[in-house]
Amino acid sequence: MAAPMLRLCCPGRRWALACIDGCSRHRRGAPNGCTSSRRRGQSSVAQQPFITAQKPRKGEHEWAAVVGLEIHAQISSKSKLFSGSQVHFAAPPNSLVSFFDASLPGTLPVLNRRCVEAAVMTGLALNCRINKKSLFDRKHYFYADLPAGYQITQQRLPIAVNGSLVYSFCAGKNRSQVINKTARVKQIQLEQDSGKSLHDDLRSQTLIDLNRAGVGLLEVVLEPDMSCGEEAATAVRELQLILQALGTSQANMAEGQLRVDANISVHHPGEPLGVRTEVKNLNSARFLAKAIDYEIQRQINELENGGEILNETRSFDSKLGCTIPMRDKEGKQDYRFMPEPNLPPLLLYDTESLPAGADPQQVIDIDRIREQLPELPSVTREKLVQQYGMLPEHSFTLLNEVGLLEFFQNVMKETRAEPKKVTSWVLNTLLGFLKQQNLAVSESPVTPSALAELLNLLDRKAISSSAAKQVFEELWRNEGKTPAQIVSEKKLELMQDQEALEQLCHAVMEGHPQVVMDVKKGNPRAINKLIGLVRKATLSRADPTVIKEILEKKLAS
Amino acid sequence: MLRGYVPPYNATVVQKLLDQGALLMGKTNLDEFAMGSGSTDGVFGPVKNPWSYSKQYREKRKQKSHCENEDSNWLITGGSSGGSAAAVSAFTCFAALGSDTGGSTRNPAAHCGLVGLKPSYGLVSRHGLIPLVNSMDVPGILTRCVDDAAIVLGVLAGHDPKDSTTIQDPVKPFVLPSLTDVSKLCIGIPKEYLTPELSSEVRSLWSKAANLFESEGAKVIEVSLPHTSYSIVCYHVLCTSEVASNMARFDGLEYGHRCDIDVSTEAMYAATRREGFNDVVRGRILSGNFFLLKENYENYFVKAQKVRRLIANDFVTVFNSGVDVLLTPTTLSEAVPYTEFIKEDNRTRSAQDDIFTQAANMAGLPAVSVPMALSNQGLPIGLQFIGRAFCDQELLTIAKWFEKQVQFPVIQLQELMDDCSSVFENEKLASVSLKQ
Numbered sequence: 002m003a004a005p006m007l008r009l010c011c012p013g014r015r016w017a018l019a020c021i022d023g024c025s026r027h028r029r030g031a032p033n034g035c036t037s038s039r040r041r042g043q044s045s046v047a048q049q050p051f052i053t054a055q056k057p058r059k060g061e062h063e064w065a066a067v068v069g070l071e072i073h074a075q076i077s078s079k080s081k082l083f084s085g086s087q088v089h090f091a092a093p094p095n096s097l098v099s100f101f102d103a104s105l106p107g108t109l110p111v112l113n114r115r116c117v118e119a120a121v122m123t124g125l126a127l128n129c130r131i132n133k134k135s136l137f138d139r140k141h142y143f144y145a146d147l148p149a150g151y152q153i154t155q156q157r158l159p160i161a162v163n164g165s166l167v168y169s170f171c172a173g174k175n176r177s178q179v180i181n182k183t184a185r186v187k188q189i190q191l192e193q194d195s196g197k198s199l200h201d202d203l204r205s206q207t208l209i210d211l212n213r214a215g216v217g218l219l220e221v222v223l224e225p226d227m228s229c230g231e232e233a234a235t236a237v238r239e240l241q242l243i244l245q246a247l248g249t250s251q252a253n254m255a256e257g258q259l260r261v262d263a264n265i266s267v268h269h270p271g272e273p274l275g276v277r278t279e280v281k282n283l284n285s286a287r288f289l290a291k292a293i294d295y296e297i298q299r300q301i302n303e304l305e306n307g308g309e310i311l312n313e314t315r316s317f318d319s320k321l322g323c324t325i326p327m328r329d330k331e332g333k334q335d336y337r338f339m340p341e342p343n344l345p346p347l348l349l350y351d352t353e354s355l356p357a358g359a360d361p362q363q364v365i366d367i368d369r370i371r372e373q374l375p376e377l378p379s380v381t382r383e384k385l386v387q388q389y390g391m392l393p394e395h396s397f398t399l400l401n402e403v404g405l406l407e408f409f410q411n412v413m414k415e416t417r418a419e420p421k422k423v424t425s426w427v428l429n430t431l432l433g434f435l436k437q438q439n440l441a442v443s444e445s446p447v448t449p450s451a452l453a454e455l456l457n458l459l460d461r462k463a464i465s466s467s468a469a470k471q472v473f474e475e476l477w478r479n480e481g482k483t484p485a486q487i488v489s490e491k492k493l494e495l496m497q498d499q500e501a502l503e504q505l506c507h508a509v510m511e512g513h514p515q516v517v518m519d520v521k522k523g524n525p526r527a528i529n530k531l532i533g534l535v536r537k538a539t540l541s542r543a544d545p546t547v548i549k550e551i552l553e554k555k556l557a558s
Numbered sequence: 559m560l561r562g563y564v565p566p567y568n569a570t571v572v573q574k575l576l577d578q579g580a581l582l583m584g585k586t587n588l589d590e591f592a593m594g595s596g597s598t599d600g601v602f603g604p605v606k607n608p609w610s611y612s613k614q615y616r617e618k619r620k621q622k623s624h625c626e627n628e629d630s631n632w633l634i635t636g637g638s639s640g641g642s643a644a645a646v647s648a649f650t651c652f653a654a655l656g657s658d659t660g661g662s663t664r665n666p667a668a669h670c671g672l673v674g675l676k677p678s679y680g681l682v683s684r685h686g687l688i689p690l691v692n693s694m695d696v697p698g699i700l701t702r703c704v705d706d707a708a709i710v711l712g713v714l715a716g717h718d719p720k721d722s723t724t725i726q727d728p729v730k731p732f733v734l735p736s737l738t739d740v741s742k743l744c745i746g747i748p749k750e751y752l753t754p755e756l757s758s759e760v761r762s763l764w765s766k767a768a769n770l771f772e773s774e775g776a777k778v779i780e781v782s783l784p785h786t787s788y789s790i791v792c793y794h795v796l797c798t799s800e801v802a803s804n805m806a807r808f809d810g811l812e813y814g815h816r817c818d819i820d821v822s823t824e825a826m827y828a829a830t831r832r833e834g835f836n837d838v839v840r841g842r843i844l845s846g847n848f849f850l851l852k853e854n855y856e857n858y859f860v861k862a863q864k865v866r867r868l869i870a871n872d873f874v875t876v877f878n879s880g881v882d883v884l885l886t887p888t889t890l891s892e893a894v895p896y897t898e899f900i901k902e903d904n905r906t907r908s909a910q911d912d913i914f915t916q917a918a919n920m921a922g923l924p925a926v927s928v929p930m931a932l933s934n935q936g937l938p939i940g941l942q943f944i945g946r947a948f949c950d951q952e953l954l955t956i957a958k959w960f961e962k963q964v965q966f967p968v969i970q971l972q973e974l975m976d977d978c979s980s981v982f983e984n985e986k987l988a989s990v991s992l993k994q
Contacts, residue, residue: 100567104807106560106688107569109721139803141850145823150806207823209811337850339803339859342692344722 062269066297068233069225069264069277070184072240073218074250075194075257076119082193082217083110083153090256094210102215104148109343114365116217117160117347119249120191121370123219124161126243126377127186131367133349135160137191137341142334145209146196154220156338159190160347166223167379168239170231171394179393184236185224194218213257219250225264225274229297230290237261237289242378242400254286263293266310267300275300276310280317280324292317296324381406389413389420398428404442405432411449418456426456430470434477446479455484465544468493496543502535505543506551509534520556528552559814559834560688561601569686570718571655571697578713583651586641589904591805592657592690593838595665595911596899597640601836605640607633607670607893608648613970614936633893633937636669636911638662639698643670646700647969653710656698659690660793660908661888661915663698664927664942668888671929671938671969673957675699675707676915678948679922680725682711683718691800692723694919704928704958708734711950725948732951737959741775746881750786751914757891759933764887767930767941770963771885781881783872786917788865790909793916795849795862801839802846808834838904870921877946883956884944886914888927892937914942924950928957929966938966 078088086099101108124131136158139151164186172180196214198207221240227233241259244250252259261284266277280296283289295317300310315324350356352368376384382396391399399406409427416423431452435445455476459469468488475487488494496502509531510517516534519527528549535548568576576582589599598604609615610632619631635643639656643666646654656663658676667674675698682697689695697714701707712731718724747768752761772778810816810830817829835843849858876884889911899907918925924947927940943960945953 103812105565105567105813106807107565107684107686109685109723111720111722141803141806143806143809143824143827145809145811148807148809148812150809151803206820211812335852337802337847337852338855339799339850342723342800 064267064301065270066228066265066267066300067225067274067277068227068229068293068297070221070223070227070233070237071262071264072221072223072237073194073260073262074123074221074240074244074252075259076116076217076219077248077250078113078115078119078217080113080115081215082113082116082191084108084215085111086215088216089212090258092212094208095212097212098214102148102211104150110153110341112344112347113217116191117349117365118370119217119247120160120189120219121349121365121367122247122374123221123244123249124164124189125367125371125374126247127161127164127166127189127221129161129164129186129189131161131349132158133351133354133367134158135347135349137344137347139339139341141337141339144195144198145207146198146211146214148196148211148214152193152195153341153344154192155190157340159188160349161189162187164189166236166240166243168232168236169379169397170235171397179397182227182232182236184226187222187224189222190220192218192220225266225277230293233261233263233293234286234290238286238401239378246375246378246381248375254284257284260284261289263289263296265293265296265300267297267304275304276312278310278312278324279314281314281327283317285319288317288319291322292324295322299324389424391420391424395424395428398432399424402432402442408442408445408449412453412456415450415453416456416460418460422460423456426452430473434473447473447476451476451484458484458488462495462544464488464493464495465542468495468542492540492542494542496539502539502543502547503551503555505538506535506548506555509538510552510555517556528556559808559831561815563814565686567686569697570683570720571714572686574713575655575710580652584645586639586645586654588641588656589638589662589838590836591688591801591839592638592659592662593801593842593908594637594904595661595908596634596896596904597637597666598634598896598900599836599838599904600641604896605635605637605644606896607635607640608644608971609633609670609893609937609969611971612936613972614932614967616936618934618936631895631897634669634896634899636666636889636893638666639700640666640670642698642700643667643672643674646670646672646702648971649702649969653699653701653706656700657687657690657695658698658915658919659695660797660912660919663700664888664915664925664940665911667700667927668929668940668942669893669938671940671966672927673699673701673704673707673929673961674888674927674940675701675711675950675954676918676925677711677715677950678924679919680723681716681729681924681948681950682714683716683721683724685718685720689800689804691797691919692804693796693800694922696919704926704954704961705734707926708732708951708954708958711954715950734951734955734958736962737955739775740771740956740959743771743776743883743956744881745771745776745778746781746876746884747778748783748786748876748884748886749780750783751886753890753913755890755910755913756887760887760889760891760939763930763939764885764941767885767960767964770960774963778885779881781876781879781884783869783876783917785865785868785872789869789917789920790913792862792865792869793912793920794845794909795858796866796920798842798846799849799859799862800846801842802844802850805831805835805839805843810834841905866920869917873917873921873923873944882945883953886942886944888914888940888942890914892933892935892939918944921947923947924953926953926957928961928964930960930964931966 080087084099084101086097086102089097121131135155137153138156140154141151143150166184166186167181169179169181172178194213194216196209196211198209200207227236241252244252250258260282263280263283264277265280266275268275280292283292303310314327316327317324349365349367352366355366378400382400385391385396386393399409412423455469455472458464459466471493472484472487516527516530531552532545532548536543536545587597587600587602587605589597590601639662642654642656645651647670663676664674677696679696684695687695687697699707699710715729717726768778808814808831809827815830815834817826817833819825819829848854923944925942925944927942929938929940931939933939943953943957
């Protein structure tokens with residue numbers, strides 16, 4: 002749901018054994034119990050749960066890690082990639098299965114146009130070359146959730162290749178420095194999703210739900226250009242935002258619409274790459290970085306102890322916080338790739354190559370799609386910075402939180418307050434409250450209109466900022482009152498009557514001559530006491546700065 | 559595997575016929591999963607050729623041997639769509655559908671004295687056709703005369719959105735013209751098809767047919783399809799590879815036969831497939847998987863595809879040189895007795911019997927077997943015409959002319975003759991068709 006706040010990442014790609022200023026200072030809870038004898042050393046820096054605590058030894062080397070990703074995103078479409086059955090999350094089991102999905106003999110695949118468009122859009126957004134001709138293949142293996150005994154994918158010639166994913170995060174002292182990193186996109190291919198299997202060990206049976214079988218997937222392959230869990234997680238987050246902005250995938254990891262496999266290896270800088278392992282099915286943003294970092298460290302430990310890394314497939318046990326080998330993937334699989342004979346080559350056109358008189362229903366024009374691409378997150382962030390003078394790191398937070406940007410924009414529409422003020426209230430106050438109670442933006446009891454009204458009151462100086470905070474808290478309780486109502490009920494309006502205020506000040510000064518003395522003597526803090534007294538007298542309905550002005554004027558006279 | 563399986567949908571070709579008012583009379587027997595050339599390897603037993611019981615055959619046999627048990631030496635229909643051929647041949651129905659991947663419709667047509675049409679690949683929808691080799695399968699049409707085949711083709715041909723390999727161009731139903739002048743035609747006789755295994759009777763009929771065309775003014779020339787000798791091997795590599803892939807879906811999980819073992823998914827799959835497939839099918843799956851292995855893929859599958867391209871190009875070259883249609887035998891000989899056929903295994907037989915027919919599948923060309931005459935034993939012999947891609951109409955026009963010239967006799971089955979003697983007295987044509 003909520004993306005991890007952007008953090009410091011590994012400076013460069015070096016993993017010292019004694020990982021001092023090493024990668025992310027994780028504050029994600031206590032080191033958990035995945036014990037390996039290597040982990041018990043004390044390091045010079047506390048709170049390094051994963052990036053270990055080891056005593057520097059003689060002949061220590063530095064390590065570099067490389068991480069590549071294979072990301073599967075479910076295409077947001079009404080029907081599946083090759084059949085007309087619906088795509089829907091959490092429908093009753095086996096209720097969205099066509100004859101083709103169930104692999105009934107004699108059924109044939111028919112390509113879904115929307116899925117192809119989604120692939121082209123995504124390819125363009127990631128700066129890929131779109132292959133005007135791409136091919137479909139069969140990848141064979143036996144598994145209960147794969148009814149046909151093969152998956153239709155694009156192995157020989159995928160629809161898009163050679164792109165790049167730019168992701169940024171904020172580093173530096175106050176996280177004010179924006180660092181851009183690029184991960185190359187090797188390819189994007191269209192392929193079928195498999196069904197779901199649930200293992201019921203109690204009754205020794207496996208339950209198969211084919212609702213998901215045949216749903217269109219975009220597989221985005223990122224080259225091993227990342228060097229730690231944090232980089233990988235940030236790249237994935239950016240990809241999520243891009244897919245969501247394009248509308249090609251909802252990319253919600255919790256609903257299984259985005260799944261990540263990571264390929265990880267370690268080596269000494271300057272030496273060739275090491276043996277890699279694959280960590281499969283990372284289905285949560287939270288565990289993505291954890292799992293990758295664990296695996297990196299595991300490999301380092303293994304090699305440091307003279308062991309070797311097996312080219313194997315592992316999965317991440319979130320409870321134990323470690324990766325474990327997947328038993329049933331032992332031994333190399335030969336997928337016996339074969340061209341899919343029932344699907345002719347997929348031909349795409351651009352305005353130049355579009356055949357005259359072609360039925361627009363039957364062809365796809367890449368240029369057309371490029372023209373109609375929605376705004377990408379990087380552009381949105383840039384616009385926010387330009388338009389509102391926002392700090393770059395704030396633009397990241399706004400986009401990273403689901404629904405927050407829209408909330409912000411809605412508030413901006415209805416208020417005259419300065420953008421900086423709005424930003425501050427949204428990112429600090431609102432977000433703070435949401436995080437405290439673990440709520441999504443969509444669940445916020447305070448609506449954009451309410452916040453806008455509140456900010457207007459503040460802007461008009463009808464209330465003080467501390468009063469505003471009070472009103473906000475009141476709004477949060479969601480009792481159906483508007484800010485104006487709350488203000489009047491709690492009598493929070495700032496005193497507008499200058500004269501009455503002056504009289505109060507006068508009264509307070511009269512009533513506390515010794516304090517007045519102190520002030521005149523030059524005690525700087527004494528005036529605060531006076532201000533405090535006046536404030537009390539006004540029941541906090543006066544602006545302290547105004548009070549101070551009046552007092553100072555009086556004291557001077 | 560699919561013994562008890564009742565499909566929940568109609569194939570496009572079936573639906574099209576039903577939409578035109580056809581009555582589905584039944585489902586016919588075949589070689590299991592269309593693998594075979596005799597229709598002898600099906601779960602319901604082998605198919606008997608109706609000509610085994612024909613007067614023409616019986617009389618010839620009586621002359622040769624004595625004290626024959628009537629039924630012990632019945633003949634095969636050929637295959638794999640033998641059941642459909644038998645049904646049409648015995649006047650059970652107007653027409654029947656089969657499949658043709660390497661000759662499975664034309665082969666039994668020749669053995670049963672029928673017109674067996676293999677349309678151009680992509681002309682007729684394969685939606686609902688249980689696939690053997692997706693890149694070569696077509697639904698086949700079996701009828702007693704060429705006009706009937708044309709009627710059925712007219713109903714079936716055309717684009718099907720459910721089958722992405724069908725052509726987009728619209729196809730209209732057609733009526734075949736009655737050709738009278740063949741002087742503008744050029745008939746090609748591929749010399750590589752003259753093999754030593756060809757029976758002398760078939761060879762002489764083939765000659766006779768060529769002479770017939772020539773005498774009526776057509777140009778008859780010898781042509782060459784140089785890669786013919788590689789065709790059968792290439793076909794086997796591609797066929798078994800696709801079979802291995804297409805059969806992967808039969809795991810007993812969603813439909814069809816499922817074994818009783820439930821120890822593990824793998825054990826269940828293995829037992830289900832062992833029980834559900836006969837030796838022929840299993841043999842082809844194993845071969846196919848071998849060819850698809852990473853280390854073999856280039857050397858076998860890709861090579862075979864390249865050879866396939868060469869074979870297809872052979873035909874293109876010949877047709878581009880002015881040949882309208884090729885004339886070849888359909889089978890090596892007439893139908894043989896079952897007891898003799900089973901002396902060799904399925905694979906050997908298939909390799910032998912597909913020899914004239916599978917090249918058309920490799921090249922996607924339309925081909926039709928037309929019955930010509932009875933053999934010395936009183937059994938049908940047919941010849942094959944192969945046409946240009948998507949020129950099915952032209953192909954059938956020529957076939958129709960040929961059919962008229964040769965006047966192949968109607969099968970004389972006792973029961974039939976008793977019922978329809980009046981019809982047959984007046985009409986020599988093999989079809990009880992709409993013309994009357």
